[in-house]
Amino acid sequence: MVFSTAPPTKVLKKLQYVQNSAARLLTGTRSREHITPVLRELHWLPIKHRINYKIILITYKALNSLAPPYLADFLHQYFTVSQVSGLLDCNTATNARLSKTVSVSPPGLKPEPNAFVKELREMNIFHDAKYAKKKGYDLKDNTLVLSYSKNDQRVVYTLLEYDPLLDSSNMTTKDWEKIGKDIEKNYERYDGFVILHGTDTMAYTSSALSFMCDHLGKPVILTGSQVPIYDLWNDGRDNLLGALLLAGLFDIPEVCLYFRNKLYRGNRVTKVDAGSFDGFASPNLPPLAKMDVDVTVYWDRLWRDKTYTKFCVSTELNCNVGLLRLFPGITTETVRSFLQRPIVGVVLETYGAGNAPDNRPDLLAALKEATDRGVIIINTTQCLKGTVSKIYATGEVLYEAGLLPGRDMTPEAVLTKLSHVLAIEGLDLQTKKMMMVENLRGEMSADLGAKRNLSDSRFIQVITKSLSISCKKELEAIRDALGPPLACAAAKIGDVEALESIREMGSILSLGDFDGRTPLHVAASEGHLKVVQYLLEHGSTIHGRDRHGDTPLSNAVLFRRKDIVRLLRKAGAHLSREQLAVSGTELCSLAAHGDLDGLQIWHVAGADLNTPGYDGQTALSVVSTGVLLRSLSALILYCMSWHFKTVRSIMSRLIISIFFVYGEWVNLTIVSAWPLVL
Numbered sequence: 001m002v003f004s005t006a007p008p009t010k011v012l013k014k015l016q017y018v019q020n021s022a023a024r025l026l027t028g029t030r031s032r033e034h035i036t037p038v039l040r041e042l043h044w045l046p047i048k049h050r051i052n053y054k055i056i057l058i059t060y061k062a063l064n065s066l067a068p069p070y071l072a073d074f075l076h077q078y079f080t081v082s083q084v085s086g087l088l089d090c091n092t093a094t095n096a097r098l099s100k101t102v103s104v105s106p107p108g109l110k111p112e113p114n115a116f117v118k119e120l121r122e123m124n125i126f127h128d129a130k131y132a133k134k135k136g137y138d139l140k141d142n143t144l145v146l147s148y149s150k151n152d153q154r155v156v157y158t159l160l161e162y163d164p165l166l167d168s169s170n171m172t173t174k175d176w177e178k179i180g181k182d183i184e185k186n187y188e189r190y191d192g193f194v195i196l197h198g199t200d201t202m203a204y205t206s207s208a209l210s211f212m213c214d215h216l217g218k219p220v221i222l223t224g225s226q227v228p229i230y231d232l233w234n235d236g237r238d239n240l241l242g243a244l245l246l247a248g249l250f251d252i253p254e255v256c257l258y259f260r261n262k263l264y265r266g267n268r269v270t271k272v273d274a275g276s277f278d279g280f281a282s283p284n285l286p287p288l289a290k291m292d293v294d295v296t297v298y299w300d301r302l303w304r305d306k307t308y309t310k311f312c313v314s315t316e317l318n319c320n321v322g323l324l325r326l327f328p329g330i331t332t333e334t335v336r337s338f339l340q341r342p343i344v345g346v347v348l349e350t351y352g353a354g355n356a357p358d359n360r361p362d363l364l365a366a367l368k369e370a371t372d373r374g375v376i377i378i379n380t381t382q383c384l385k386g387t388v389s390k391i392y393a394t395g396e397v398l399y400e401a402g403l404l405p406g407r408d409m410t411p412e413a414v415l416t417k418l419s420h421v422l423a424i425e426g427l428d429l430q431t432k433k434m435m436m437v438e439n440l441r442g443e444m445s446a447d448l449g450a451k452r453n454l455s456d457s458r459f460i461q462v463i464t465k466s467l468s469i470s471c472k473k474e475l476e477a478i479r480d481a482l483g484p485p486l487a488c489a490a491a492k493i494g495d496v497e498a499l500e501s502i503r504e505m506g507s508i509l510s511l512g513d514f515d516g517r518t519p520l521h522v523a524a525s526e527g528h529l530k531v532v533q534y535l536l537e538h539g540s541t542i543h544g545r546d547r548h549g550d551t552p553l554s555n556a557v558l559f560r561r562k563d564i565v566r567l568l569r570k571a572g573a574h575l576s577r578e579q580l581a582v583s584g585t586e587l588c589s590l591a592a593h594g595d596l597d598g599l600q601i602w603h604v605a606g607a608d609l610n611t612p613g614y615d616g617q618t619a620l621s622v623v624s625t626g627v628l629l630r631s632l633s634a635l636i637l638y639c640m641s642w643h644f645k646t647v648r649s650i651m652s653r654l655i656i657s658i659f660f661v662y663g664e665w666v667n668l669t670i671v672s673a674w675p676l677v678l
């Protein structure tokens with residue numbers, strides 16, 4: 001997690017003056033007259049450095065012996081109310097930071113370990129301590145609650161800080177693997193993931209993760225900042241807040257990058273500005289979402305997995321790949337030595353629409369030699385925007401040399417895709433080449449093909465006629481408003497054809513109705529296996545929650561649709577942490593009623609039969625207690641029968657008790673053995 005930026009040198013001088021003067025004040029007289037010149041200098045600094053945390057803290061320490069009202073006035077100019085109270089409190093953390101800060105002389109910014117979560121706790125927007133307390137949340141140190149709520153739902157988030165924290169320039173593929181593994185490890189416990197990352201190499205990481213995450217069904221959002229979040233004037237706070245809200249409240253099953261109010265697909269971005277809050281661009285794909293006055297998610301732009309397979313992360317990456325940028329006069333020796341073994345994959349950045357000199361047979365021969373040896377070379381453009389094509393003869397020659405077209409992929413995307421594809425075991429070269437030109441995660445613009453016109457839809461024709469509408473915008477608005485409830489209605493009656501027509505008119509089948517219930521929720525509840533299959537094949541969001549927090553899987557469990565539970569599990573659905581937390585009590589109640597079918601469904605859905613209920617009992621102990629009680633009653637009956645001599649022979653008395661005990665034994669065996677026979 002890194003939030004840093006280096007200030008320009010002119011400002012550094014001023015910064016140093018203020019720091020030094022403030023530091024001198026620490027040891028000398030601390031009267032108002034001595035401090036005023038420092039403050040004046042402070043005011044002349046550009047705002048972003050004036051409010052530099054270090055300066056404020058040093059000056060604060062210098063001011064510490066002054067009268068509190070003066071001190072508070074000063075602090076309020078630069079800090080929020082909660083930060084001031086944190087400072088005045090001068091707790092151990094603040095003291096630790098103060099002493100550390102004073103000893104730092106040149107402000108070369110570095111990631112600061114173990115500071116972030118404490119800082120977030122002090123910012124009201126990032127942690128609503130009162131709410132957490134009121135709700136009785138047992139929040140561990142690194143778990144916080146956002147103060148923003150939607151339908152009384154809060155985003156609760158847990159922070160995992162890496163050790164060591166790295167400037168992103170120091171990151172390697174090993175760090176991508178670590179992030180990927182952590183996502184995989186925690187996948188079922190969280191609804192989304194936010195990765196705080198330095199901006200310098202963030203586009204590489206987001207591209208790599210997009211390829212490493214197979215069948216992703218939840219948001220993974222990378223974000224960072226150009227100015228440290230510890231500074232008052234920074235972009236870290238907005239970026240982090242936006243990323244948390246999007247990851248927590250929206251079902252966007254992609255690896256994305258969030259920066260300056262926009263959510264981009266992770267493998268379409270590139271860093272374009274080192275000195276602006278608008279640091280990233282996605283030249284060939286518009287944003288997936290915008291956080292403005294309203295949050296707008298462009299659902300139709302999302303990349304959806306069309307297969308139903310469980311999420312997994314492939315962490316293997318081939319590091320023998322490289323980027324080579326052509327320039328006029330590049331020597332054949334340079335190209336040749338670059339293409340030497342062990343290199344197996346190369347991104348060749350060519351001119352314009354994918355062109356290279358066609359009057360350099362030596363250079364083209366060097367490329368051809370490499371591709372003949374099995375090196376995969378992908379042709380990409382040096383331009384920020386646009387795609388490679390074969391329109392020029394200077395482009396055509398590259399394909400004759402065995403290069404593959406990188407279309408409009410960013411160099412970051414091609415490099416990480418090569419690294420991923422080349423590491424997959426058991427694939428021949430031809431398949432790997434095929435994968436490189438295929439769209440794996442929306443990293444290239446899709447062929448638009450013959451896109452159906454909205455007005456071609458029969459349904460839309462009827463609506464336009466009856467409402468006398470002709471304008472495209474109005475048609476789209478009608479489609480977007482009617483699409484989700486219509487799709488839910490079709491799912492309810494199990495009508496796959498109707499769903500197909502709704503999809504053809506451009507509606508997104510993953511969207512929910514007024515209660516947040518998607519067609520998948522409805523089909524799962526109603527038990528329409530074919531509809532569930534169809535929806536999964538068309539990229540329906542499997543983890544979507546309705547207003548009550550229910551998912552398609554929990555609905556299928558509730559309505560006892562065992563075949564649908566199985567199918568959803570195959571597609572990667574799982575019970576949420578909250579559902580698992582109450583599963584113990586539910587299982588005990590089913591066990592107490594001898595409801596084998598109910599227990600089976602929960603087991604298929606992934607519940608652990610050993611989960612304790614509210615009173616600490618498990619389903620198994622409930623059954624055993626039942627056996628004990630019934631065995632006892634059997635014994636009592638046996639004795640009674642002996643006593644009252646109602647049953648004369650010992651034989652018949654034995655039969656009665658065996659009947660009781662045997663009956664229980666059969667039950668008990670089924671309950672404890674059924675997981676084996678499922």
Ligand SMILES: NC(=O)C[C@H](N)C(=O)O
Pocket residue numbers: 002003004005166167168169197198199200201224225226227
């Ligand atoms: N502000 C930043 O994020 C730049 C920093 N050097 C990094 O990428 O880690």
